[in-house]
Amino acid sequence: MSTPAEIITQLETQLANNATLSYVKKVMLGYRENITAFPSIVIEPGEDNETEERYGKQTISFDVTVVGCISVTDKDKQIVGDSGTKGILDFQNDIKKAIDSDRTLGGKCLHARTPNTKYKVNFPYREVAITVRILFEQNTNVRT
Numbered sequence: 205m206s207t208p209a210e211i212i213t214q215l216e217t218q219l220a221n222n223a224t225l226s227y228v229k230k231v232m233l234g235y236r237e238n239i240t241a242f243p244s245i246v247i248e249p250g251e252d253n254e255t256e257e258r259y260g261k262q263t264i265s266f267d268v269t270v271v272g273c274i275s276v277t278d279k280d281k282q283i284v285g286d287s288g289t290k291g292i293l294d295f296q297n298d299i300k301k302a303i304d305s306d307r308t309l310g311g312k313c314l315h316a317r318t319p320n321t322k323y324k325v326n327f328p329y330r331e332v333a334i335t336v337r338i339l340f341e342q343n344t345n346v347r348t
Contacts, residue, residue: 222302313340
């Protein structure tokens with residue numbers, strides 16, 4: 205049994221320590237203005253839905269948005285990069301690989317999946333926003 209705070213902290217740790225994302229400068233909880241270290245990842249809580257209760261356990265679906273931020277001045281490498289520059293699709297794939305490396309987030313949840321992805325651009329900056337839908341359980345009365 206876990207709390208949303210424990211789950212989001214574990215997601216932050218998993219992304220920060222994953223070898224696939226070793227090139228990422230910073231992983232942060234909560235959106236920031238004026239990010240200057242690229243590439244960076246921001247983790248933002250979304251919504252949670254209590255899906256069912258039985259035998260004193262509450263099943264909860266918790267959506268978290270993982271936002272990958274890059275700055276690439278070479279227009280030809282913004283989408284798909286090369287061995288020296290990660291494009292936004294490369295970065296998106298690496299973030300998903302890091303999440304897939306342990307979909308239980310260290311045993312903190314039943315399952316984590318990535319149902320949708322959105323992109324934004326403001327040249328030379330690009331963002332990928334990946335929804336991570338996390339299913340976990342808590343004891344109904346004590347919320348742990």
